Amino acid sequence: MYACLLPARFFLRRRITILAVLAVALCVFTVVVVMTVMNGLVIDFTAKNHAFFSDCIVSTDSLVGFGLYEEFISHLEGADFVASAAPVISAFGLVESESSGKNAALDLMGIDIARHIKTTDFADTLYYRKDAPILAFRPIYDTNLPGCIVGVDLLVERQKSGQYRQLSYLPAWSYLVTCFPLTPKGALAKTGTQLSANSRTFYYSDNSNSGLARIDSTVVYLPFDFLQSLCGMDIAGRRTNAIFIKFKQGSDINLCTDKVSRLWQDFISQKSDFALANLFGTVRVADWKTYRRQTIAPMEKEQTMLILLFALVGLITVFIIFVIFYMIISRKSRDIGILKSLGVSKAGIITVFMRLAFLTGICGAAVGIASALFFLANINRLEGWLFDKFGFQMWNREIYAIGEIPHDTAPLLLAAVAACAVAACLLGALLPTLSAAGRKCVDVLQVNQL
Amino acid sequence: MLKFFLALRYLEKKKIVFLSIVAVALSTALLVTVASLFTAFIEAIESSSSDYLGDIVLEPPAEISYSDELVAKLCSSKEIAAASVVLSTNGLIHLGSGNVKAVSIWGIDLPSRCRVTGMKNSLLMQKNLSSIPEFENDANDSDIIPAFVGIGLLAEPDAKTDEYDLSLVKAFVGDNAIITVGSVQKDSLTDDSFAGLQSRSARIRICDVVFTSVYDIDKRFIFVPVDRLAAVLRGQTQKPADVIHIKCADGFSPQQTVSVVRQIWTDFASGRLDWPNFYIADTEIITSVAKQSQYTAELRKQMGVLLVIFGVISAGVVVLVFCIFYMIVTSKQKDLAIIKSIGGSSVTIASIFLFFGLFIGLIGASVGLVVGFAITHNVNTIERWIGLLFGLKLWSSSVYMFSRIPNHFNWYWAWRFFGAAVLASVLGALAPAITAAKAIPAKILRYE
Numbered sequence: 001m002y003a004c005l006l007p008a009r010f011f012l013r014r015r016i017t018i019l020a021v022l023a024v025a026l027c028v029f030t031v032v033v034v035m036t037v038m039n040g041l042v043i044d045f046t047a048k049n050h051a052f053f054s055d056c057i058v059s060t061d062s063l064v065g066f067g068l069y070e071e072f073i074s075h076l077e078g079a080d081f082v083a084s085a086a087p088v089i090s091a092f093g094l095v096e097s098e099s100s101g102k103n104a105a106l107d108l109m110g111i112d113i114a115r116h117i118k119t120t121d122f123a124d125t126l127y128y129r130k131d132a133p134i135l136a137f138r139p140i141y142d143t144n145l146p147g148c149i150v151g152v153d154l155l156v157e158r159q160k161s162g163q164y165r166q167l168s169y170l171p172a173w174s175y176l177v178t179c180f181p182l183t184p185k186g187a188l189a190k191t192g193t194q195l196s197a198n199s200r201t202f203y204y205s206d207n208s209n210s211g212l213a214r215i216d217s218t219v220v221y222l223p224f225d226f227l228q229s230l231c232g233m234d235i236a237g238r239r240t241n242a243i244f245i246k247f248k249q250g251s252d253i254n255l256c257t258d259k260v261s262r263l264w265q266d267f268i269s270q271k272s273d274f275a276l277a278n279l280f281g282t283v284r285v286a287d288w289k290t291y292r293r294q295t296i297a298p299m300e301k302e303q304t305m306l307i308l309l310f311a312l313v314g315l316i317t318v319f320i321i322f323v324i325f326y327m328i329i330s331r332k333s334r335d336i337g338i339l340k341s342l343g344v345s346k347a348g349i350i351t352v353f354m355r356l357a358f359l360t361g362i363c364g365a366a367v368g369i370a371s372a373l374f375f376l377a378n379i380n381r382l383e384g385w386l387f388d389k390f391g392f393q394m395w396n397r398e399i400y401a402i403g404e405i406p407h408d409t410a411p412l413l414l415a416a417v418a419a420c421a422v423a424a425c426l427l428g429a430l431l432p433t434l435s436a437a438g439r440k441c442v443d444v445l446q447v448n449q450l
Numbered sequence: 451m452l453k454f455f456l457a458l459r460y461l462e463k464k465k466i467v468f469l470s471i472v473a474v475a476l477s478t479a480l481l482v483t484v485a486s487l488f489t490a491f492i493e494a495i496e497s498s499s500s501d502y503l504g505d506i507v508l509e510p511p512a513e514i515s516y517s518d519e520l521v522a523k524l525c526s527s528k529e530i531a532a533a534s535v536v537l538s539t540n541g542l543i544h545l546g547s548g549n550v551k552a553v554s555i556w557g558i559d560l561p562s563r564c565r566v567t568g569m570k571n572s573l574l575m576q577k578n579l580s581s582i583p584e585f586e587n588d589a590n591d592s593d594i595i596p597a598f599v600g601i602g603l604l605a606e607p608d609a610k611t612d613e614y615d616l617s618l619v620k621a622f623v624g625d626n627a628i629i630t631v632g633s634v635q636k637d638s639l640t641d642d643s644f645a646g647l648q649s650r651s652a653r654i655r656i657c658d659v660v661f662t663s664v665y666d667i668d669k670r671f672i673f674v675p676v677d678r679l680a681a682v683l684r685g686q687t688q689k690p691a692d693v694i695h696i697k698c699a700d701g702f703s704p705q706q707t708v709s710v711v712r713q714i715w716t717d718f719a720s721g722r723l724d725w726p727n728f729y730i731a732d733t734e735i736i737t738s739v740a741k742q743s744q745y746t747a748e749l750r751k752q753m754g755v756l757l758v759i760f761g762v763i764s765a766g767v768v769v770l771v772f773c774i775f776y777m778i779v780t781s782k783q784k785d786l787a788i789i790k791s792i793g794g795s796s797v798t799i800a801s802i803f804l805f806f807g808l809f810i811g812l813i814g815a816s817v818g819l820v821v822g823f824a825i826t827h828n829v830n831t832i833e834r835w836i837g838l839l840f841g842l843k844l845w846s847s848s849v850y851m852f853s854r855i856p857n858h859f860n861w862y863w864a865w866r867f868f869g870a871a872v873l874a875s876v877l878g879a880l881a882p883a884i885t886a887a888k889a890i891p892a893k894i895l896r897y898e
Contacts, residue, residue, distance in 0.1 A: 019769055316764070396751075
C-alpha cells in the first residue's frame with residue numbers, strides 16, 4: 001500500500017516536483033511541435049513525389065532513351081498487379097517566349113496525357129483544365145494549336161500568402177522550343193553537313209502546380225509525340241526515357257517493383273537480337289522512393305539530425321530530474337530510515353521513488369503534449385496573425401513551396417515522445433533512488449544525523 | 451577573501467557541481483555551434499556572391515550598346531577599381547554521345563573579369579599561372595570558340611566523398627562540344643525591328659574548367675569571349691552587354707558606391723544611349739550581397755527560430771543550477787550558520803553562492819566555447835568520419851550549394867552565448883543564495 005501512497009504523497013506535497021514536471025513538459029512540448037512540423041513537411045514532400053512519379057519507374061538517365069517501350073507497356077498491362085503505365089520523355093530544351101523574346105534552358109517532359117493522368121495525379125496539378133485534363137494540351141482559345149503546360153513557378157507569381165496570382169483567362173502566349181535531336185548512338189543528328197537543332201512553336205495551354213519546387217520552376221510539359229520528334233527519338237525506332245507504372249490499389253509496392261524488374265529482365269532477354277538492344281543496358285527499375293532518393297534523403301537526414309540534437313537537449317532533462325530526485329531523497333532521508341526500520345526492503349524503496357519518477361514523467365508528458373496539441377491546432381492562425389500584425393512568416397511562401405504549416409500529429413510520435421519522457425525521468429531518478437535504497441536506517445536515524 | 455575561498459572550496463569538493471558545469475557547457479556548445487554554422491553558411495553565400503558578381507551589379511532592362519565606353523567611364527571614377535561586361539544567354543550543350551545539358555552561357559571580357567571577381571582562382575588549369583588567364587583559340591580552326599566549362603557539366607561529384615575526379619575532368623580540356631543558343635533578332639531598346647527568334651549552334655573548345663565550389667554555378671555555366679558570343683547571337687563583334695559587374699576601389703564600400711554608379715549610368719544612358727527616363731530608372735543597381743538578401747534573410751530567420759527553440763530548452767540550465775545550489779545550501783546550513791556566528795553578514799553568505807554560480811558559469815561556458823569551436827572548426831572532418839563510420843553522407847554540394855561545410859567560427863554569437871550562460875548560472879544561484887543569506891545561526895546550531 002505504501003508503495004502506492006507514498007509516491008502520490010511525495011508528488012503532491014513536494015513543490016520541487018512541479019519544477020521537474022515543468023522541465024519535462026517544456027522538453028516534450030518542443031519536441032512534439034518541432035517533430036510534428038518537420039514530419040509533416042517530410043511526409044508532404046514524399047507524398048507529392050509519389051503522386052507525381054507514380055509507384056514504379058522504369059527509366060534511363062541517358063537522353064538517348066530506349067526502344068520497344070510500347071511492347072513492354074503491353075506486357076505490363078497484361079500483369080494482374082498493374083493498373084496503368086505511361087511512357088515519359090525527359091529532355092533539355094531551349095524555350096523562348098515569342099512575345100517577350102526571353103529565353104531559358106529548361107527541362108522538357110513529354111507525356112501522353114491520356115495515359116499519364118491515369119498513372120499519376122498529374123490532373124490535380126492543372127489549373128485551367130482540372131475538370132477536363134485529357135484536353136490539357138489543347139489551348140482553350142484555339143484547341144487546334146499544339147499546347148504546352150508550363151511549371152507554375154515559371155509563369156505565375158506567388159504571393160506572400162502562398163497563393164498563386166492566377167489569371168482568370170488563359171493568355172495566348174507562344175513558345176519556341178528548341179532541342180538537340182540525338183541519334184540512337186547519341187550523336188547529334190545532322191542535316192547534310194549542318195548542325196541541326198529542331199524547333200517548334202507551342203501555345204500556352206495550362207500550368208501545373210505539383211508542389212515540388214524544383215519541378216514547378218524548371219519543367220515544361222509537351223505532348224509525347226511532339227517531344228519525341230523534337231529530340232530525334234523517332235529516328236530508327238521510337239524511343240522513350242521512362243515508363244511510369246501505377247500498381248493496383250492495395251498492392252505492396254516493393255513486391256510489385258520486384259515483379260516489374262523480373263518482367264523487364266525477361267523482356268530484354270527475349271529482345272536481345274533487337275537492333276537497339278544495347279540501349280537496354282542503362283535502364284533500371286525502381287520504386288518511386290528509390291527513384292527520388294537523392295531528393296528525399298537530405299530531408300530525412302535533416303530530420304534525423306534534429307532528433308539527435310533533441311536527444312542531446314533531452315540529456316539536460318535527465319540531469320534536472322537527477323538533481324531534483326537527489327534533493328527529494330536527501331530531504332526524505334528520515335522517512336527512508338523509518339520505512340526501512342519498519343521492514344521495507346531495498347526493492348520497496350526503489351519502487352517508491354521509481355513510481356514517483358514515473359508519475360513525474362507521465363504528468364510532464366501529459367502537460368507537454370496537451371500544450372503542444374493546443375499550440376499546433378492554432379499554429380497557422382498564430383502565423384497568420386503574426387503576418388498580419390508584424391509581417392512575420394515562419395517560411396516566406398514566395399521562396400518556399402510550403403502551404404500551411406503541418407499540424408497533424410501522429411499518435412505514434414506522441415506515444416514515442418511520452419515514452420522517452422518517462423524513460424528520461426526513470427533514468428534521471430535511478431542513481432538517487434539506488435543511493436536511497438542503499439542507506440542504512442541505523443545511520444540515517446542517528447540523533448546527530450537528524 | 452572568505453567568499454572566494456569558500457566558493458572555490460565548494461567547487462572543488464561538491465562533485466554534483468560538475469553536472470551543472472556539464473549542462474552549461476553542453477548548452478553553450480550547442481548554441482554556439484548552431485549559430486556559427488548558420489552564420490558561416492550565410493557569409494559563404496554572400497562572399498561567393500561577391501566572388502562571382504563583384505561588389506555591385508548593374509542590370510539594365512535591355513541590352514547595352516557601347517558597353518566599352520560605359521566601362522571606361524566607370525573605371526575613371528576613384529570609387530571604382532574595375533568593371534566588366536557580361537552578355538548572358540541560355541542554351542544547350544552537346545558534350546558527346548547522348549550527353550546534352552541545359553546551360554547558362556556568359557560572354558565575358560576575361561582580363562577585366564579577373565580584376566572584378568576571383569575568376570582566376572576558380573580555373574582548374576590556369577589558376578597557378580602568374581600571367582592573366584586567357585581563352586586559348588584552336589590553332590587549326592579559328593571558328594571554334596574557346597570556352598571555360600563548369601566542372602559539374604563534365605562530371606558528377608563522387609556520391610560518397612562528394613569530390614570530383616579531377617584527372618577525369620582535366621581530360622576534357624582540349625575537347626570540342628556544340629552549343630545551341632536562342633538568338634533574338636532585336637538587339638537593343640532603340641531597334642524596333644523584331645525579326646523573330648532563331649536558334650543558332652556553334653562549336654566550342656573546352657580550354658579550361660571552372661571550379662568555384664558553388665555547385666549551382668559549376669553545374670550550369672559556360673564562359674566564352676563576349677565578342678564571340680555576340681557574333682553567334684547577333685552576328686556582330688562589338689561588346690554588347692546585359693550586365694556590368696563592378697568592383698569598388700579599396701576604402702570604398704559597395705553601399706556608398708552604388709549612388710556613384712547610378713549617377714554615371716544615368717549620364718551615360720541618357721547621353722550616349724538616348725534611353726528614356728523610365729528605362730534608366732528601371733535599371734537595377736545593387737550590391738551583390740543585397741542581391742542575395744531575400745534568401746539570406748530567410749536563413750537568418752530560420753537560425754533565429756532554431757536558436758530560440760534550443761535557447762528555451764537550455765533555460766533548463768537555470769533550473770538545474772537552482773536545484774544543485776539549493777541542495778548545497780540545504781546540506782551546508784551548519785557551515786553557513788558558523789560563518790554568520792563569527793560575524794559573516796548576509797551579503798557575504800549570499801556572495802559565496804553568487805560567486806560559486808559565477809565560477810560554474812565561467813567554467814561551463816568556457817568549456818562550451820572550446821567544444822563549440824572545436825566542432826565548428828573540424829565540422830568537415832567530423833562529417834567525413836561520420837560518413838566513413840556509418841556510411842551516412844550528411845553534406846552534399848548538390849543539396850547545400852558548397853562543396854565544403856562553411857566552418858567559420860562566429861565570435862560575436864560565441865561571446866553573446868558565453869555571457870548568457872554565465873548570467874543563467876548566476877540567476878540559477880540567486881534564489882538559493884537568498885535562502886542561504888536568511889539562515890539564522892541560533893536555530894541551526896541548536897544541539898537538538
